[in-house]
Amino acid sequence: GDSVTQMEGPVTLSEEAFLTINCTYTATGYPSLFWYVQYPGEGLQLLLKATKADDKGSNKGFEATYRKETTSFHLEKGSVQVSDSAVYFCALSDIGSYQKVTFGIGTKLQVIP
């Protein structure tokens, strides 16, 4: 079956540091890939997505590229801010009778001033 692997963290960075959160996946078909962000006390919000190989999703300075050859969708940001502190979920969505989404366990990011 489908699966998503990401580190749980926490990842602690100083403000303006470079961020990478790794995400790898296994899927039988050709899934769409997502990064969701969850701020404390809130639900998940879409951060970015990519729907086919070599697509790059980007939003709010975050980027991720759909790499089919390495089955990866790593999240990057060049300079993190304190306001980026949150939990980040990698997810894949495969074709089926409904929108079956498989989530990673979430990576907690803490950015310190």
Add this chain to the structure above:
Amino acid sequence: NAGVTQTPKFRILKIGQSMTLQCAQDMNHNYMYWYRQDPGMGLKLIYYSVGAGITDKGEVPNGYNVSRSTTEDFPLRLELAAPSQTSVYFCASSTTGDSNQPQHFGDGTRLSIL
């Protein structure tokens, strides 16, 4: 624009009690979902619905029931609360079942069973 609204935000139940978690969306989405989020486990799908009157089981349906009488509402019912159901519950919706569509989440219901 309210999006997906969940009530209550917090609840403490005793073992064996029952309750209904409410979920409403105002985006006219056909697809709705209930997830539970446990520490270190990501989100697991409990039930989903592809439209009014149609529901089906997800990965972890035991101990729960749902109904979908309208497009807007998708309540989740716990009949006999057990400590294993202590979790954070999220309702989500999407426009279609296409794999490239994002899901829109509510802010969650934090439920403790004591």
